[in-house]
Amino acid sequence: MKNSKIIFFGSKVLYFLILVVFIALLLPFTRTFFIGQGHRWLVMLLFSFSLSFTLTPWVRYLAKKASILDYPDNRKVHHQATPLLGGIAVYIAFVSSIFINNIYTKPLLAILIGGTLIFLISVVDDIIEIPALPKLLAQFMATSIIIGSGIVLDMFPKTPLGDAGNVFLTLLWVIGITNSFNFFDGMDGLASGLSIITAFFIGIVAFQTDQPFLGWIAIAVMGSCIGFFPYNFRLHQPATIFLGDAGSNFLGFTLASLAILGEWADNNPIVSMATPLLIFWVFVFDMTHITLTRIISGKVTNFKEWINYVGNDHLHHRLELLLNSKKQSVLFIFFLCTCMGISAIVLRYARTVDAVLLVIQAAIVVILVTILEARAKKQANKD
Known part of the structure; x- marks a missing residue:
């Protein structure tokens, strides 16, 4: 009992400290100082992390109140009803980090618009469970948006047939990776942890190849997932909240799009x-x-x-x-x-x-x- 009280108190102190970090980063002069020192990446990381970490318990509370839960069944590995919609905290943290740091371009806006479309239909799916075909059509539309902005795989020569092949491969890549992320949201912490690792390596290679803009976006994804991860993966206890389709589909789409956006x-x-x-x-x-x-x-x-x-x-x-x-x-x-x-x-x-x-x-x-x-x-x- 004494140990549980200490852990409870410690978690509240940690939450308060991270909340203080988030509030500090809301102040323009704090961000200006770090950016002036060449540490925009740190601002992106800490802002997205702190917002996701402090927001997730509130999303969990609302999901419980609204009974938006993932109930156990014979094909699922968890044994108790668990709140969904954790992806809302991740989405808000990522998008807020992008806009508060003023790092948006036409391709990134296309990714955000397409990602938001997938996010919204996935939120609906988490609440009322819609059929697979409408979700696939939404993914097709979202991928078409980024293709229209110029985010296309460049595998074939610039000919009419080659362009068609590049568009097809782009659709296959983005929709395939998006759904694969969703499939991996089947065990505690798996999809969110893989998102952290994937975003980390995209960021590292982006900075290696002198693409800081791409690196900052990847870091924002990583920070958003790190803030959510402690609630989603606990070594000796079950997760307290799941990403849901809203989180896994959004992360899959965003990271798949970044892979095409980068020059490797x-x-x-x-x-x-x-x-x-x-x-x-x-x-x-x-x-x-x-x-x-x-x-x-x-x-x-x-x-x-x-x-x-x-x-x-x-x-x-x-x-x-x-x-x-x-x-x-x-x-x-x-x-x-x-x-x-x-x-x-x-x-x-x-x-x-x-x-x-x-x-x-x-x-x-x-x-x-x-x-x-x-x-x-x-x-x-x-x-």
């Missing part, structure tokens, strides 16, 4: 292509794996079945079977994502042959994880 290499197409693939490796691997296995096994036979199918065959579910622990599964995925992010940093200084070797290394990791998962599944079936 000068005159080296292999490095330019491999850098975001390594940073987003976990998401690409999971989406590719479940799509292929569901088609091969006959679980989905057409597009309608594919968008409506909900299963427990994602990477975190398979690793839970292998490791016999949800927390260890989450931490292992964090480790994988971090390793691939480090490879993306090394890639910046690599020759073409080194870049190819790093991609091969990532492929070997994919094969090893797949083999281990298959063995665990086989053993579980025997038992």
Whole structure:
């Protein structure tokens, strides 16, 4: 009892101190001082973190009052009704950090407009659960907005056919990553933690490649998620709030868009292509794996079945079977994502042959994880 009182008191003190940081950063002269010292990144990080951290308990309270909860069922891993809408705190913290620091351009505004569209329909989905097709159409519209602003993958030559191919790949990338983030919001802290790691490495590579604007945006995403993370991932207790579709879809869309917005290499197409693939490796691997296995096994036979199918065959579910622990599964995925992010940093200084070797290394990791998962599944079936 005494220890619980100390922990409760300590958490209140921490909340108060972080609230003080947020209030201090609202003052123009505080931000001007740090920016004048060349530390805009620190302002972005602390502002988004402190606002998200202080706002999340209030969002949790409102979600409880409105009974906007995620209830346990046979395909979910949590065992008690948990408030949704945590994505509201993350969204507000990120957008506020962008506007209070006056760092917006046409491409960023397109990302914000598209992200807001996805955020709003996902909030509705968290409240009343809408069908998959309207959500997919909203993602298509949001991606079309960023394409219209010039955020397009540049994989094919500038010809009518090449332009069509680039637009198709952009749609595939953004919608695929957006949904993959949503799929990873299936265990405590997984989607928010992966968002922190992904944004961190996007930011690092952005500063490496002299793209501070992109780095600041990534840091704002990271700070918003760090502020939310303590409520969403606790080692010995369940999460007190979930991101919900509003948070996971918004984060997936935003980070996928930043990957296209960035210029990852000068005159080296292999490095330019491999850098975001390594940073987003976990998401690409999971989406590719479940799509292929569901088609091969006959679980989905057409597009309608594919968008409506909900299963427990994602990477975190398979690793839970292998490791016999949800927390260890989450931490292992964090480790994988971090390793691939480090490879993306090394890639910046690599020759073409080194870049190819790093991609091969990532492929070997994919094969090893797949083999281990298959063995665990086989053993579980025997038992």
